[in-house]
Amino acid sequence: MVVSESIGTAALTDYVKQQSRIESLHSSAAVHNDDFVGIASYNIFCGVAVATVFGAAFFFDLFFPERYEPKNIRWSWRLSAVFVTLCTIGDALAFTVIVATGKSWISADTQDAEEIAQEKINPPLVYRHNGRAIAATVFLWLGLCATVASCILMWLYYQHHDTYGPKSHTARMRDDLIEENADTICANCGMVLAERL
Known part of the structure; x- marks a missing residue:
């Protein structure tokens, strides 16, 4: 998840800078890339949420394995794991669909449109032609597999903990x-x- 989050943030930054540059150079231009900006931002949220839940659980179990946790806290850990896993599934599906089918587009008056058409547009307007967007998608799916495995392990850990102790x-x-x-x-x-x- 962290790798996908980092690469996705780099792609997000590229598209935001592109929007600022084009709109500042051409007064009538407007760059429409809200779909990618939105899903890349959500990808950052999911990466932070996964790291917070599973990172904190790992830290506490590593340094304080015999700590006492009331039943409601143990259920909070389990439900948090399910929540971030479902968020990551939604993130992976939406990110994949947007990168595979989406593109940003530029609206401008005729003169600005002709000038923009002659410029080299980088990053590409079609998201699937952007290597960083593709890499972020691939690493997101790998992160999803790890997140699902972590969720399952957390449930098995608490099942073992409830039966035998830590x-x-x-x-x-x-x-x-x-x-x-x-x-x-x-x-x-x-x-x-x-x-x-």
Whole structure:
């Protein structure tokens, strides 16, 4: 998601600069690229939302694995994961459709239109001819796959956590063994102390 967000932001910046440049050079010109500007902005939101939810969850689970979380907080994490996953699905579908079928266009009076037609337009008006827009789309789909996998993993983690607690099977076995040995050692120490007294 971060790569798609970054490349999409670069493409967004190119189209916004193009709009400013053309409209400042030609008084009657208006560049219409709101569809790409809108979906690229939404792509930024989705990237930040995914990073916030899954990044925070990873951070807390890494540094505080045995923390107590009330049931409503555990459900909040799950529902947040589903929400950002659905947002990302919508983002990927809309971004793909807009890049594949959309284009920006320029309206101007006749004289400005002739001057604009002779200029080299960069980035291309047809979105699918823009390499950055295509790259952002491809990386968005890869990010979507990772987001879906992260959502599934989060649900499985909380299912495991609700059943067994935060520790793995091996860690639980190790702790049980240490606890049993500690009880045995304490019992043996007590017998030795009683004999000495």
